[in-house]
Amino acid sequence: MDLLRDLLFDYTLRNVALGSAVLGIVSGVLGCFAVLRRQGLVGDALAHAALPGVCLAFLLTGSKTPIVLMAGAAATGWLGMLILLRITRHTRIDSGSALGIVLTVFFGFGVVLLTVIQKSRNAGQAGLDKFLFGQAAALTQEQVVTMAILGGGALLVVAALFKEFKLLSFDPDFAQSLALPTRGLDLVLTGLLVIAVVIGLNTVGVVLMSALLVAPAAAARQWTNSLGHMIGYSALFGAGSGVVGALISVSQTRLPTGPVIVLSATVVVIVSVLFGSARGLVWEWARQARNRRGLQAPPDAPPAPNTRGAGSSTGGRLPFSGSPSIGGGGGRG
């Protein structure tokens, strides 16, 4: 009950919990598309590419207002994504290498700018790194409101373009043949991802941001085969890990919020991969064990001529292990 009262009336705790919940929902929803389109590491590159933007925004305006820094972060993050698209579209360079280049070069340039700012001995520069490495405990109400407005806007766009995004994620060629503006949609989706990353930076920081995009979505995928449900689960998991992580970190001394949120999300992934109702590994192992038993010939029967399919001889890790039983019997469970 104390916890509930604190959650409602304690300023810090309320901000941290609300901020983490907002972030969890937004990144959970947008992460679904990123994961389905195999862009799980794009968030990581984006988060790193935001550093020079934050520095430039500060150098140009001298202001540390969240919205100014966020705008700078979004600008270079977006630029990084455009360069990434251009590299992968026009050269034989694979997307992983292109991501690595954008990530390290932008971040390196950001570090150069950081030293420029530090050298100028501007009294206001302290705290810029907090923006990047995340300090959820210092979230102000103003920041939470900004996050909620930006994130809410992003979710509205997803709701409006849900059908198009779905098609783009599962069958981009078909989308193109329907004369949907796939490149434009791609840019919109990337832009929304930029928003999710930018509002996450000052809560969990550069390094951990990618986990917030990927983990809830990867976990949600194990519970359902429908995109709509997956998004729902993912938002729930994201918000859940956000709030639980925030509560744990605030209730203990010296625990930074970001890592605890990410560790909570990781636990959700582990549980989901093992026990997810749609694709959980445990259910598959159980099915395989049943199939193996079904395959073992009864003592009075003649020996089976073909034992190739017997799971025991290959350790039960056949590529087709998910298919119904070969020898009939227990596969229908």
Added chain:
Amino acid sequence: MSTNLVIALVAVLSTSACALAGVFLVLRRMAMMADAISHAVLPGLVAGFVLAHAANLARGGELLASFVGAIAAGLLTVVLVEALTKSRRVKEDAAMGVVFPALFALGVFVISKYLANVHIDTDAVLFGEIAFTPFDTLVIGDRDYGPQALWTLGALTLLNGGFLFLFYKELKLSTFDPGLAAALGFAPVLLHYTLMSMVAVTTVGAFNAVGAILAVALIIVPPVTASLLTRRLPALIALSLVVGVTAALLGLWLALLWNVSISGMIATMLGALFGTTLLLAPEQGLVAQAVRRHRQRRRFAAETLVVHLATHEGTDAEAAESERAHLQGELRWTPGRAGDAVALARNAGWVTEQSGSLHLTEQGRTVAAEVATR
């Protein structure tokens, strides 16, 4: 040795070690594994440090223990990502996106919860600062053997170079044709893990000196830049070294000139070299591609023109179809494009123009026949 000379040597050696480790990683399309490893080593560093501290080892022992721990954590990352990917529940990119932040978070968690009084600066792990390397010297007994980073990175360069030299054939085959490599008994799995260990060792060794992000940049950017310039493997390795060392020295010089972060400036210079190559590479560069596309478009237009003329040659409509103005209507060409096509065809000797009417030459007829049967 002067401070700047040591820094330059450290920069060149870390560049060489990283570029050598990166060539096959990039060719195997696993570049982001370097990024994942570089972050995920944090809990290993911490565990090694704590264990050494508990066992009351000397400072050298502590360093060695955290080095070993970091490498173990790097390999753990590879194993976990592969296990998740093989379970077919999570795709490879998402597996990486879950595993390395989780390990990094674990590291930060342990540091802030239990080691608040021990000095491990997580920012320093990420940024690194090559400028401090000359002062961190290797002392064994009473003797000072010079900057420790020089020894580590020199050893790494030799190790990586030696590995590439000894297993060149095996690496090449298992990268470009893993199936054949397996069939010939080259043990691709063993090679894969050896290569991954090499990347982990190099990342850990280099980021002590230059920071995690620059270590990753040095592993990925030079080989990718070189791959825009050549398709031959020996040239790729040599060019990677050239690109890396050039960026390192250029970055170092500019950083000293402007008094900014050396690691950051080297990464920026790597980006500048990559960007320049991306634009200007002779065959695969964006400019070369645009020029090639433009030429093809013009040649195609000229060919269309002669085929058009050949189709109507000798028919009643020949006079009308051969007028320059008509092309714009029938082929839907803009005046500029039509003029372009006519000029190209005329220069090539395919058509002649008499009082606004176009006529095929003998050569033009041959070209038209050839195009039509193509």
